[in-house]
Amino acid sequence: MSREVVITGYGVLTAFGFGPEALLDNVFTGRPGFAPVTRFDSTPYHAAHAATYGGDGPEVPGVPVEPGYTPTQAEVLHACAAEALRMSGTDAAGAPVLLGTNGDHSAARSFWTDHARGRAPGDPRTVDSLPGRLPESLGAAFGLGTPRLAFVNACVASTNAIGHGAELVRRGLADVVVCGGAYLVTEDVFAKFDSGKALSRSGAVRPFAADRDGLLHGDGAAVLVLESAERARARGAEPLAEVAGWGMSSDAHHVIKPHPKGEGLVRAARAALRGAGVDVERLGYVNAHGTGTPLNDVAETAGLRRILGAHAPAVPISSTKGSTGHMLEATGAVEAVITLLALREGLLPPTTGLRVPDPECDLDYLPDVGRRAPITHALSLNAAFGGVNAALVLKRV
Amino acid sequence: MTTLDLPRAVVGAACLAPWGDRARDVPGAAPVDLTSVPGFVTSRFNPLVAAVAEQCLGAPGGDLVRGLGERTAIVLATACGDTTTSDLATRKLVAGQVHSPLLFFQSVTTSILGHLAKRYGITGPVSCVSACEDLAGSALRLADLLLFDDELEQVLVIGVELAPNDRVTWVRDRLGAEHPLGRLPLGEDAAVALLLRRATPGRPAVPPGPPHPAYGWLGQLVGLCTAAAHPDTSTTD
Numbered sequence: 001m002s003r004e005v006v007i008t009g010y011g012v013l014t015a016f017g018f019g020p021e022a023l024l025d026n027v028f029t030g031r032p033g034f035a036p037v038t039r040f041d042s043t044p045y046h047a048a049h050a051a052t053y054g055g056d057g058p059e060v061p062g063v064p065v066e067p068g069y070t071p072t073q074a075e076v077l078h079a080c081a082a083e084a085l086r087m088s089g090t091d092a093a094g095a096p097v098l099l100g101t102n103g104d105h106s107a108a109r110s111f112w113t114d115h116a117r118g119r120a121p122g123d124p125r126t127v128d129s130l131p132g133r134l135p136e137s138l139g140a141a142f143g144l145g146t147p148r149l150a151f152v153n154a155c156v157a158s159t160n161a162i163g164h165g166a167e168l169v170r171r172g173l174a175d176v177v178v179c180g181g182a183y184l185v186t187e188d189v190f191a192k193f194d195s196g197k198a199l200s201r202s203g204a205v206r207p208f209a210a211d212r213d214g215l216l217h218g219d220g221a222a223v224l225v226l227e228s229a230e231r232a233r234a235r236g237a238e239p240l241a242e243v244a245g246w247g248m249s250s251d252a253h254h255v256i257k258p259h260p261k262g263e264g265l266v267r268a269a270r271a272a273l274r275g276a277g278v279d280v281e282r283l284g285y286v287n288a289h290g291t292g293t294p295l296n297d298v299a300e301t302a303g304l305r306r307i308l309g310a311h312a313p314a315v316p317i318s319s320t321k322g323s324t325g326h327m328l329e330a331t332g333a334v335e336a337v338i339t340l341l342a343l344r345e346g347l348l349p350p351t352t353g354l355r356v357p358d359p360e361c362d363l364d365y366l367p368d369v370g371r372r373a374p375i376t377h378a379l380s381l382n383a384a385f386g387g388v389n390a391a392l393v394l395k396r397v
Numbered sequence: 398m399t400t401l402d403l404p405r406a407v408v409g410a411a412c413l414a415p416w417g418d419r420a421r422d423v424p425g426a427a428p429v430d431l432t433s434v435p436g437f438v439t440s441r442f443n444p445l446v447a448a449v450a451e452q453c454l455g456a457p458g459g460d461l462v463r464g465l466g467e468r469t470a471i472v473l474a475t476a477c478g479d480t481t482t483s484d485l486a487t488r489k490l491v492a493g494q495v496h497s498p499l500l501f502f503q504s505v506t507t508s509i510l511g512h513l514a515k516r517y518g519i520t521g522p523v524s525c526v527s528a529c530e531d532l533a534g535s536a537l538r539l540a541d542l543l544l545f546d547d548e549l550e551q552v553l554v555i556g557v558e559l560a561p562n563d564r565v566t567w568v569r570d571r572l573g574a575e576h577p578l579g580r581l582p583l584g585e586d587a588a589v590a591l592l593l594r595r596a597t598p599g600r601p602a603v604p605p606g607p608p609h610p611a612y613g614w615l616g617q618l619v620g621l622c623t624a625a626a627h628p629d630t631s632t633t634d
Contacts, residue, residue: 044493094398113491116488116492127568127571146530146531148528149527151527152475152525154507160524171401195501249521250523251520252515255515267467386512
C-alpha cells in the first residue's frame with residue numbers, strides 16, 4: 001500500500017514568537033533573531049548570543065510572559081500541538097506521537113543544583129529531562145495514541161520524526177500522525193557547543209558567507225498533523241502540503257565532521273526525490289541545513305551541486321538559520337513549516353546575514369533578500385553529528 | 398495504529414552486561430572490560446554501543462556487512478541516553494567549571510554511531526529513539542518498517558541503557574512503580590544488538606523469546622537474542 005500523505009495542521013514557535021505570521025514577518029524578510037543571552041549568565045563563554053523567545057511577537061498560548069520566566073519544552077509543545085490540531089480540525093484520537101527532542105535539560109540543571117546544595121530535589125519538571133516523557137505527556141494531554149516516541153538523533157531528530165510519521169501513513173499503518181520537535185536554548189547545551197568552538201563570537205550567523213564564524217542556538221518548536229490525503233478529503237479538511245518523499249543516510253566518514261563532498265547528504269536527498277517521484281528540474285526551492293560553520297557550508301554546497309546536477313545554478317536555496325538560529329532537535333520540524341510556507345505563499349525566505357559570499361559556496365543562496373516564486377516542490381535538508389543526514393520533499397497541493 | 402506483519406530473521410545477536418550465571422543462555426553475555434573508543438572517554442555508554450555492535454557484526458570486513466553497507470540501517474534505542482556524560486556536563490556547570498570540548502560531541506548519540514558507520518562502511522539510515530513505554534517493541538517495529546523498503550537488506554538494532562544514576566532514580570521514583578519507566582534494567586549497564594533481515598524460506602523467522610525481566614525494557618531484545626541462539630529452547634530468568 002502506498003498512500004498520499006498530507007499536512008493538515010501545524011503549530012510553530014521561534015524566537016520571533018508563535019505562529020506563521022512571526023515567521024513571515026521576520027524569517028521571510030531577512031531579520032536575524034539574535035541578541036545577547038539573558039536566560040543565563042554568558043560571561044564564562046566565548047559566545048554571548050542566541051535567538052530566544054522573550055515574549056516579543058505573537059505570544060505562545062498558555063505560556064506566561066513574565067520577566068525572567070523561561071518556557072519549558074512541554075509548554076511550547078502543548079501550545080504547538082493544540083494549534084496544529086485546531087488548524088487540522090481533527091482530534092487525531094489514537095494517532096502516534098513522534099517528536100524530535102532530547103528532553104528538557106533545564107530541568108536536569110535544577111535537579112543537580114538541589115543535589116549540590118544538599119537539598120531534596122523538588123522541581124517536578126525534572127521528569128521531563130528524559131526524552132520519552134515529552135511525547136508521553138503530549139499524548140496523554142490530547143488523547144493521542146501510540147507509539148509515543150522521542151527521536152534523539154540530534155539535528156536530524158524532527159526530520160526523522162516527520163519522515164517516519166509519513167511512512168506510517170503512506171504504508172497504511174496509521175491514518176493520522178502527530179509529529180514535530182522542540183528545543184529551547186539552555187546553558188548546558190550552549191556550554192558544550194561553546195567549548196567545541198562551534199558558536200559564532202560575532203553574534204551573527206552568516207550561512208554560506210566568507211565571513212561566517214559559526215552557528216548560534218535558537219528556540220524552536222513545531223508540531224505537524226500528517227494524515228492520508230484520503231482521510232483529509234473525506235472529512236473536508238484542507239491539505240496544506242504533501243509530504244512527497246523523505247530519505248536518510250550516514251556519511252560513514254567521521255564522528256563529528258561532515259563528509260567534505262556531502263556524500264551522505266546526496267544519498268539522503270536522492271532517496272527523498274526518488275520516493276517523491278520528482279526530478280530535480282521540478283525543485284523550486286531548497287531549505288538548506290546551512291549552519292554557518294566553516295565545514296558544513298562548503299560540504300553542503302558540494303553535495304547540493306551533485307544533487308541538483310546541471311540544474312544547480314537555477315535552484316534558489318537558502319538557510320534560514322541566519323534568522324532563527326540552530327534549533328537542534330527542533331530544526332527539521334520548524335524548517336519543514338518554513339518550507340511549507342514558501343510553497344503556499346510563493347515566497348522564498350532569504351539567507352539572512354549572507355552579504356559576502358564564500359567563493360566555494362557559489363550557488364543561488366538568496367542573500368539577505370527573499371524572492372517571489374511560485375513553486376511546486378521543495379527540498380529540506382538536515383544533518384547531524386556522526387554524519388547522519390535527512391531530507392524531506394514537500395509538494396504544493 | 399496497526400503494525401506490519403513482517404516475519405523477521407535474526408542474523409546476528411549479542412548482549413553485553415556482567416550478568417553472571419543468569420546470562421548463561423544469552424549469546425555473548427559475560428563480564429567484559431570494554432575496549433575504549435578514541436575520543437569517548439567519560440562514560441561507558443559509547444564503548445558499550447561500540448562493543449555490542451562489534452560482537453553482533455563481527456570484526457569490520459566480515460561477512461555480515463561486507464558489500465551491504467549501503468543496504469544497512471541502524472536503529473539505536475535508549476530510554477535515558479548517556480546520562481553519565483550529560484549529567485557530568487550539568488554538574489560541572491552547577492559547580493562553576495568550564496566544559497571539556499570532549500563533552501561537546503560525546504553526549505550526542507549520533508557521534509558513536511558515526512564511529513560505527515565509518516568502521517563498517519554503513520551508509521544507510523540512522524535513527525535513535527527513546528520512549529517511556531514499549532521502547533523495544535517500537536524499535537523493532539521501526540526496523541520492520543525500514544526492512545519493508547526493498548533498498549535495505551538489514552537493520553542493526555541496538556538497545557542500550559546505563560545503570561540508573563541519581564537523577565534517573567529520582568525520576569523513576571517520582572513517576573511511581575506502575576509507570577512504564579519503572580521497567581529500566583536493574584543496577585547494571587546493559588546493551589543488546591540484533592541484526593535483522595526479512596525472513597525468507599532459507600532464513601526462517603525468529604519468534605520473540607520470553608523477555609528477561611531483570612533487564613527491564615531491554616528484556617524483550619534479550620529474549621529475541623536468546624530465541625535466535627537457541628531456537629528450540631525457551632529461557633527465562
